Amino acid sequence: MRIVFAAACAVGMFAGGAALAQNAITDPECIAPAQPGGGFDLTCRVAQDGFSEVLSEPMKVSFLPGGSGAVAINQFNTTRTDDPNAIVAFSTGSLLNIVTGKFGEWTENDVRFVGTVGADFGAVVVRADSEWQNLDDLVATLKEDPTSVIFGSGGSVGSQDWMKGAILLDTVGLDAKTIRYVAFDGGGEAIAALLGGNTDVFFADMGEMTAHMDTGEMRILASLSPERLPAPFEEIPTAIEQGYDAEYTIMRGFYVGKNVSDEAYQEWIDVFRSAYENDHFNKVVAEKGLLKMQMAGDELNASIADRVDRLRGMAQRAGLIQ
Amino acid sequence: METVLSGLAGGFGVALHPFNLFLVLVGCFGGTLIGALPGIGPTNGVAILLPIAYGLGLPVESALILLAGIYYGAEYGGRISSILLNVPGDSGAVMTTLDGHPMAVNGEAGRALSLSAVASFIGGTFAVVLMSVFGPLLASYAISFSPADYVALMVFAFASLASLVGKDPLKTLIAALIGLMLATVGIDASTGIKRYDFGIPDILAGIDFLVVIIGLFGIGELLHLVEQQVTGRMSLLKLDKSFVSKADLLLTKWTIARGSVIGFFVGILPGTGASVASAVAYGTEKRLARDSEKFGTGDPRGLAAPESANNAAAGGAMVPMLTLGIPGSGTTAMLLGALLLFNVQPGPLMFQQRPEIAWGLIASMYIGNVALLVINLPLVGLFARMLTIPPRYLTPLIGVLAFVGVYAVIGNTFDLKLAIGLGIFGWILRKLDFQLAPVILGFVLGSLFENNLRRALSMSGGDWSILLESFDSQALYVLTALTIVIPVIVGRRRLRMAAQKQ
Amino acid sequence: MAERLFYGALFILTLGYLYFAFVTIKAPIQYDPLGPETWPRLLGLLMAVALAIRLVRPSGVAPDVARKTIIRLAVVAGFLLLYAILFQRLGFILSTWGFCSAVTWLLGTRPVKAVIFGAVVSTVTFFVFTDLLDLNLPGGLLEFLD
Numbered sequence: 003m004r005i006v007f008a009a010a011c012a013v014g015m016f017a018g019g020a021a022l023a024q025n026a027i028t029d030p031e032c033i034a035p036a037q038p039g040g041g042f043d044l045t046c047r048v049a050q051d052g053f054s055e056v057l058s059e060p061m062k063v064s065f066l067p068g069g070s071g072a073v074a075i076n077q078f079n080t081t082r083t084d085d086p087n088a089i090v091a092f093s094t095g096s097l098l099n100i101v102t103g104k105f106g107e108w109t110e111n112d113v114r115f116v117g118t119v120g121a122d123f124g125a126v127v128v129r130a131d132s133e134w135q136n137l138d139d140l141v142a143t144l145k146e147d148p149t150s151v152i153f154g155s156g157g158s159v160g161s162q163d164w165m166k167g168a169i170l171l172d173t174v175g176l177d178a179k180t181i182r183y184v185a186f187d188g189g190g191e192a193i194a195a196l197l198g199g200n201t202d203v204f205f206a207d208m209g210e211m212t213a214h215m216d217t218g219e220m221r222i223l224a225s226l227s228p229e230r231l232p233a234p235f236e237e238i239p240t241a242i243e244q245g246y247d248a249e250y251t252i253m254r255g256f257y258v259g260k261n262v263s264d265e266a267y268q269e270w271i272d273v274f275r276s277a278y279e280n281d282h283f284n285k286v287v288a289e290k291g292l293l294k295m296q297m298a299g300d301e302l303n304a305s306i307a308d309r310v311d312r313l314r315g316m317a318q319r320a321g322l323i324q
Numbered sequence: 325m326e327t328v329l330s331g332l333a334g335g336f337g338v339a340l341h342p343f344n345l346f347l348v349l350v351g352c353f354g355g356t357l358i359g360a361l362p363g364i365g366p367t368n369g370v371a372i373l374l375p376i377a378y379g380l381g382l383p384v385e386s387a388l389i390l391l392a393g394i395y396y397g398a399e400y401g402g403r404i405s406s407i408l409l410n411v412p413g414d415s416g417a418v419m420t421t422l423d424g425h426p427m428a429v430n431g432e433a434g435r436a437l438s439l440s441a442v443a444s445f446i447g448g449t450f451a452v453v454l455m456s457v458f459g460p461l462l463a464s465y466a467i468s469f470s471p472a473d474y475v476a477l478m479v480f481a482f483a484s485l486a487s488l489v490g491k492d493p494l495k496t497l498i499a500a501l502i503g504l505m506l507a508t509v510g511i512d513a514s515t516g517i518k519r520y521d522f523g524i525p526d527i528l529a530g531i532d533f534l535v536v537i538i539g540l541f542g543i544g545e546l547l548h549l550v551e552q553q554v555t556g557r558m559s560l561l562k563l564d565k566s567f568v569s570k571a572d573l574l575l576t577k578w579t580i581a582r583g584s585v586i587g588f589f590v591g592i593l594p595g596t597g598a599s600v601a602s603a604v605a606y607g608t609e610k611r612l613a614r615d616s617e618k619f620g621t622g623d624p625r626g627l628a629a630p631e632s633a634n635n636a637a638a639g640g641a642m643v644p645m646l647t648l649g650i651p652g653s654g655t656t657a658m659l660l661g662a663l664l665l666f667n668v669q670p671g672p673l674m675f676q677q678r679p680e681i682a683w684g685l686i687a688s689m690y691i692g693n694v695a696l697l698v699i700n701l702p703l704v705g706l707f708a709r710m711l712t713i714p715p716r717y718l719t720p721l722i723g724v725l726a727f728v729g730v731y732a733v734i735g736n737t738f739d740l741k742l743a744i745g746l747g748i749f750g751w752i753l754r755k756l757d758f759q760l761a762p763v764i765l766g767f768v769l770g771s772l773f774e775n776n777l778r779r780a781l782s783m784s785g786g787d788w789s790i791l792l793e794s795f796d797s798q799a800l801y802v803l804t805a806l807t808i809v810i811p812v813i814v815g816r817r818r819l820r821m822a823a824q825k826q
Numbered sequence: 827m828a829e830r831l832f833y834g835a836l837f838i839l840t841l842g843y844l845y846f847a848f849v850t851i852k853a854p855i856q857y858d859p860l861g862p863e864t865w866p867r868l869l870g871l872l873m874a875v876a877l878a879i880r881l882v883r884p885s886g887v888a889p890d891v892a893r894k895t896i897i898r899l900a901v902v903a904g905f906l907l908l909y910a911i912l913f914q915r916l917g918f919i920l921s922t923w924g925f926c927s928a929v930t931w932l933l934g935t936r937p938v939k940a941v942i943f944g945a946v947v948s949t950v951t952f953f954v955f956t957d958l959l960d961l962n963l964p965g966g967l968l969e970f971l972d
Contacts, residue, residue, distance in 0.1 A: 043661060064962055065371075066735055067532075072525040073736065104511070106523060152783050158516030159855050183857045184471070184779045185514045190657065194644065198467035200783065213649055213669035321854055358959055376960045492885055494876055498836075501873045505843060508869065512862040515853035519862060520846060543906065547899055551891070553933050554898045716933035717943060720926040723906060724951060727913065727922075732961040740910035748903055755889040756829055774865045782857035 024273070026086045026266035030061040032256075033090040035074030042071070045091040045254045048119045048290050052283035056276050071096045075108045078259040086266035089116060089256040094309065095162045097253075101313045102160050102322055110310050113257040114267055115302050117274030120292025122209040124166035124226030124250035126241070129196060130219050137224050137244045140203065141174050148180045154201030156189040160322045162252065163192075165313075166205040166226055168320040170241060170248040178320055196220070207252060208235060209291040226250040231293060253295060253309070255302065274298040328457055331675070335683030339691050344389045347382075348688060351393025352695040359401020360707075362722065363538035363729040365414020366638065367655045369398025372732055374662050384666045384681055389688040391662055395655070396448070396692035399638060400700055403440045403631065404707050408433060409722060411541040415533060416598025416634035418764045419606045421541070423619060423626030430622045431566070433708040438568035439624055440631045441700050443580050447632030448693045450584040451591065451639020455646070456686050463647040466592040471779035472791050476800035477593070478773040481600050483804045484607030485765060492757075499758050503766025506531055513771065514778050526738040535730060535739045536746060536767055540760055542726035543747020548754060549719045565705060576628035579609050587633030591640025597655075598634035598641075599768045605633035611807065639689070646670050646682065828891075829884045837877045844870035898932065905929055917966015922948035 024030075032049050034042040046063045053061060066074045074090050082088065090113075099105050126137065134140040144151055155163035164185070168178035184201055186192040189210050196204040197219060204220075208231060214220055215234045224241040225231055226249050231238065241248040258270060277283040278296040287294070297305055317323045338344065351373075359369045373394045377387050402413020407424035420440065427436035454462075485500075509520040510530030521528050583605040590601040609629040610619045619626045638655065645656040649670045663670050674682045713721070730739050750760060784790035791797060847866035856862070909925040916924075927944030931937055955961040 064735065068526055068529050068734070068736070070529065072528045076525040077736070102516075104516075104518075104528070106525060149785055158511070158513055159853065159857070160516040164516075179855055181857075182782060182785055184782045185516075185775075186779070187513060187775070188657070190649075190660070194467040194648070195471075197648065198469065200468075200470045323854075354959065372959065372961060494880060495885065498873065498876050498880070501869055501876065504869050505866070505873065508866050512853070514858065515856050515862050517851070517853045517862050519851055519866065520843070546906075547902065550899060550902050550929075550933070551895055554895050555892070716930050716935055719933060720929035720944075721947065723909065723925060723929065724922055724947065727909065728951070728955060728961065728963065731913065731963060732955070735962055737910055737914050740913060741907065744903065744906045744910060747906075751899075752832060755891065756832055757885070757887045778858040778860050778865075781859055786859040 024058050024269050026263060026269050027057070027273075028059065029087045030057055030059055031088045032061055032063045033066050033074060033088050034063060035066050035068070035071040035090060041093060041254070042091040044290055045093070045119060045256075048286055048292065049089070049256065052119065052280075052286040053273060053277055055280055055282050056273050070099060070104070072099070072105050075105050075113065079108055079112050083259040084261040084263070085259055086262055089258055089270060091254070092257055093254050094252045094313075097306065097310055098162050098165060098313050098317070101310060101317050110306060112260055114260060114262060115255065115257045115306055116267070116270045117298030117302060118253055118255035118295050120254050120287045121295035122207045122252040122254065122292060123231065124252070125206040125208045125211055126170065126223040126226070127196065127204040127206045127211065127220050128202065128223055129199070130221050132202070132221065134223060136239070137241060137246055140223060144171075144176060144181070145174070148176060149182055151203060152182045152184060152201045153203045153205065154184040154186055154192050154195045155205045156186050156192040158185045159183070160317070162250070163205050165316060165320070166250045169250060169316060170226070170246060172319060173246045173248050212291050254292060271299040331679060331683040332456060332687060334680060335685075335687030338385050338680055338684040339389055339687040344386055344688070345691070347386055347390045348393035348691050348695050349699060351390040352397035352692065352699045355394035355397020355399075356401040356404070356700065359398035359413055360404040361729045362405045362409060362411035362542040362726050363413065363534045364398070364733070365402040365417060366395050366398040367414060367658055368534060368733050369401065370395055370655065370658045370662065374658070377662075384668060385684045387666055388663070388681065388685045389691070391659065392685065392688040392692040393695055395659070396696045397699070399635065400441060400444060400696050403444070404437065407436045407440065408707065408710055409542075410545050411726075412537055412764070414598070415764065415768045416602050416637065418599065418761055419602040419630035420627065420634075422606070422761060423621070423623050426620070426622035427624070427627065432622065433566070434704050435566040435568055435572065435624075436627055437704045437707055438701055439572055439576070439627055441697055441704070442568055442573065443576070443583070443628040443631035444635040445693055445697050446580050447584040447587055447635035448639055448696070449690070451588045451636040452686065452689045452693065454588055455639055455643050459643050459647045462592050462643050466644050467648065469593050469796060470794060471776040471783065473794055473796040473800070474593075474772065474776035475780055475791055476797040476804075477600070478769055478776065480800045480804045480807070481603055481769060483807045484604045485762065495758055496762050499753070499760070499762040500766035503763040504770040506536065507767045507770035508774075513775050514782070524738070526736060527742075530771075531742070532734060532739065533768065534733055535743050537764065538726045538730055539743035539746025540750035540763060542722060543743055544750030544754060544760070546719055546722045546726070547747060547751040549715055549722070553715055553719070567704070572624050576625050579625045579628045580632040582608060583629045583632030584636040587636030588640040591637030592643045598637040599765065601637035602630035602634040603765055605629040607807075611810075642689070646674070646685070828889055829887050830881060833877050833881045833884070837874065837881065840870055840873045840877060844874065901932060902929060905932075914964045915966060917968050918963040919948045919952050919968050920966060922951065
């Protein structure tokens with residue numbers, strides 16, 4: 003195994019070139035726990051295309067829809083616990099589902115997290131003709147009358163779209179229960195409602211705004227990222243620089259079953275680590291609208307433990323869980 | 325207008341390339357095959373074939389043209405299972421079974437299949453023409469439609485469905501309620517809490533529509549076939565060579581025209597789509613017909629109305645997707661996802677930045693519609709031959725196709741068992757003279773109704789007057805009142821006239 | 827009789843449905859006055875009333891299903907269930923082979939013919955669906971054919 007790891011390092015150093023040899027991974031498969039077309043599909047496409055120079059076998063993508071990932075985590079805890087070939091896509095939304103009990107008995111300790119491929123961030127979006135130019139304007143209106151602004155997003159109460167709003171409101175001492183919030187079925191319907199004038203503020207992902215940047219129909223008041231993002235978002239101020247300590251990072255990555263052998267687990271980690279050094283992988287990540295976030299193995303586990311704790315705290319503050 | 329024409333000309337230049345024409349035909353054929361699986365319509369058909377299209381490594385325009393072929397093929401393939409097997413391909417095809425299947429049973433499978441192809445072609449083409457000319461204008465109207473307006477639309481749709489009521493209104497109500505109650509299973513879309521999931525992760529996101537269709541209709545049909553064979557009531561259908569006639573087209577021309585218009589305008593509204601459109605179109609035709617009792621027994625109008633409407637609606641749903649980048653239906657969400665995989669972002673900018681793709685896609689929809697006719701009309705006889713398979717062989721085949729359909733999409737055996745349970749239930753319902761269409765429509769419209777009602781009330785902070793505020797809502801409630809009142813008045817006048825004659 | 831039995835069973839299910847709607851379904855945070863519980867309550871109550879009327883005054887449908895037919899149907903339903911259970915474990919080809927042979931045999935085909943039919947259908951459909959249409963079907967015991 004140490005030899006495999008050494009090989010990975012070598013490939014990493016001489017970037018590009020041949021794929022590293024895998025022993026435990028014979029038939030790599032990426033599982034998107036959703037219908038095709040959504041964020042999990044995208045995550046898998048990044049792996050499928052991005053790992054093409056790192057994996058010795060081509061990776062296939064399959065779909066396992068149901069309960070925003072509940073079916074997948076259940077299957078990997080009952081029938082496919084030791085499948086060395088399959089990695090399953092997850093996001094921060096999956097962690098939030100774990101925290102709020104949407105995955106039933108399964109928690110972050112029931113799977114083995116392998117690595118991330120990238121990140122996305124929350125965004126506060128209004129119509130271009132809106133009276134609000136920045137977060138201060140919006141907050142001033144809200145403080146006057148919290149019910150005068152209609153928020154709309156693509157997810158239900160307790161989803162990460164709602165959570166972004168709850169976190170932002172929390173920074174100015176407003177309770178998310180006092181506002182008006184409308185849950186739509188996905189980002190598409192939420193954008194329609196915003197543009198059609200049925201809602202006033204939309205909590206989006208920066209990634210899904212890429213396509214709408216130049217249309218002049220919407221304005222991003224703030225990105226909920228720790229610092230400013232690269233083009234085309236370089237002009238968008240963060241909430242933090244506007245004085246609101248609100249951040250929402252959407253991590254996109256993969257896990258494997260709990261009983262996967264240490265050997266296979268390590269091989270996957272090596273695949274991710276060498277991909278991070280691979281130009282083609284990084285190009286694919288950027289093309290699919292993801293921002294750089296590269297963590298694998300122990301580093302990722304530590305980060306996830308920390309994130310789950312923070313999400314649990316946020317969910318408690320917002321009154322979602324006891 | 326000029327930009328539209330020059331854009332289209334450029335688009336056709338791309339789409340008419342021999343290789344692309346070949347692709348659209350291949351896609352249409354593959355789509356038809358997969359759409360013919362019970363329960364698999366365009367949404368799942370595109371989802372299933374998308375990875376192949378992606379894996380071929382085609383240039384973007386060609387890949388999109390292939391997808392358009394698959395889409396129209398799957399759309400039509402869904403009709404094949406509706407008409408021949410009484411199993412709708414997707415929610416938009418539920419109404420198609422009402423008169424389509426009786427036609428097949430009456431020995432007119434060929435006529436039904438070919439009429440459906442013609443009606444689909446006209447409805448689809450009408451929608452594409454309107455989309456390419458008035459797209460942007462319509463899009464801004466479509467997005468202004470508020471949750472309260474959707475509530476009014478749902479009230480209108482349910483009122484249109486009242487025409488489905490057979491001799492026993494209470495039974496229709498029970499059937500619709502079964503569908504409505506099944507739709508409440510799973511995570512609540514507004515508050516995110518679980519309802520009726522009983523700790524089963526497979527139904528956490530709700531019962532999949534595909535499973536309901538395959539269970540109630542597919543497995544139900546299988547059991548029905550077994551019963552008929554065991555009791556010796558099954559008679560073998562002879563090969564029918566019937567085909568759509570000029571008289572059929574003359575009879576249904578206004579039906580198709582109305583269906584196309586209704587379908588397109590319902591279709592452009594995000595979130596409603598083909599199921600509402602076909603239900604409203606069917607209800608309208610039945611109400612307008614002087615001999616409405618023929619509907620449901622194999623009336624060509626009862627087939628032409630939903631078929632033109634659901635294809636027009638499918639085209640209408642493209643309007644917000646292409647012009648605004650907003651997917652308005654399951655299928656357009658799928659196509660949007662497909663476009664994103666090819667690094668194409670639909671929306672207003674697509675027409676400026678990548679006109680060859682935007683117009684190429686629209687041109688390929690024109691061609692996809694034509695391909696549907698070209699591929700399917702000659703094959704109608706072949707499809708109709710399916711019914712001449714001896715029933716003892718056809719019966720297990722339906723089971724296999726139903727299982728393949730569920731497993732290919734969901735990849736899990738829990739849903740197979742759920743489909744079997746629903747199938748037994750569906751068989752019992754049929755035995756007790758219940759109609760299945762209200763169950764399905766209740767299931768499809770139920771969550772739309774509940775979610776939009778609650779969205780409207782969240783917007784107003786609980787004030788119910790929001791439901792009557794907009795002009796669109798008011799107009800729809802007036803239409804609803806008319807749909808309920810007019811048949812009563814007309815019926816009374818006819819009675820009075822009949823009395824006077826005597 | 828059959829009708830009353832059916833309405834009775836549905837009525838009991840509806841009572842269970844209503845129990846959940848009135849007792850357990852509740853959201854910690856909601857923005858609309860209805861919440862997740864009102865719609866199911868409404869549906870359940872309507873259903874209970876409609877069923878109660880029909881329980882008292884059935885529509886008089888009396889399906890004549892002979893005991894023999896019921897038994898055959900139960901056997902087919904059993905085959906379906908077995909097919910579902912074995913679908914993944916044995917894989918598509920073997921389970922489909924068994925299912926098709928069993929049903930055609932039950933419907934009056936000679937055993938040899940039924941087995942041949944099952945074999946042809948299962949292999950042909952498997953390769954058509956997996957190779958031509960790239961569908962995801964379980965290989966099961968015959969995984970190596972994939």
